[in-house]
Amino acid sequence: MKKIIPGTTEMFRDPLVWIELKRIIPLVIKGDFFRICHVGCSTGEEVFSMLILLEEIGFLDKAKIIAFDINQESIGDLGMGICNKVNSDFFDINYKRYGGGKNFRDFFKKGENGIIFNPFLLGKVQFYSWDLFNGDFGEYDIIFCRNILTYYNGELRDKAWGIFYESLNKGGLLVLGFTSIKMDNRFKVFNEKLNIYIRD
Secondary structure, X not given: OOOOOOOOOOOOOOHHHHHHHHHHHHHHOOOOOEEEEEEOOOOOHHHHHHHHHHHHHOOHHHEEEEEEEOOHHHHOOHHHOEEEOOOHHHXXXXXXXXXXXXXHHHHEEEOOOEEEEOHHHHOOEEEEEOOOOOOOOOOEEXXXXXXXXXXXXXXXXXXXXXXXXXXXXXXXXXXXXXXXXXXXXXEXXXXXXXXXXXXX
């Protein structure tokens, strides 16, 4: 799998998606606790983007994030907040495009080979090396899957749709990448342009 599913991620990738999430998460999440899953999180930049977004809108204390990737090398030292071989200057540009309300560099410090995110973000996330199809997936209010569906054949993709549908709470969001795949009709369109869907 490692050879056929390349890691694709960056901080606030596709800033319009993050602008929309910043708007809609307070509308969708009504309780005092919610769960997010990042499927195929690669080297974790979008997971940390979500943590920063939640901090900015005051929802971080309510959240629990699970993030996993089949590639153990991708997961690396993410549990310690370390993102290796990243371009923080480019990420700063994406953060500004998303409309971040703080100084992006307040969220991390530079390390020897990359950046190290501040500890206050890490208490809300757990990283795993794990395969989507290897057992109980859990229940979530938001599922991110922006990297891997396009690399699945039809049978695996159908299986993934089923897992997502059964695991996403009613009214929960499914956030996909910008790839041309046939959408499962059990999910309703929330924002078709940005590939955001909702479970009725």
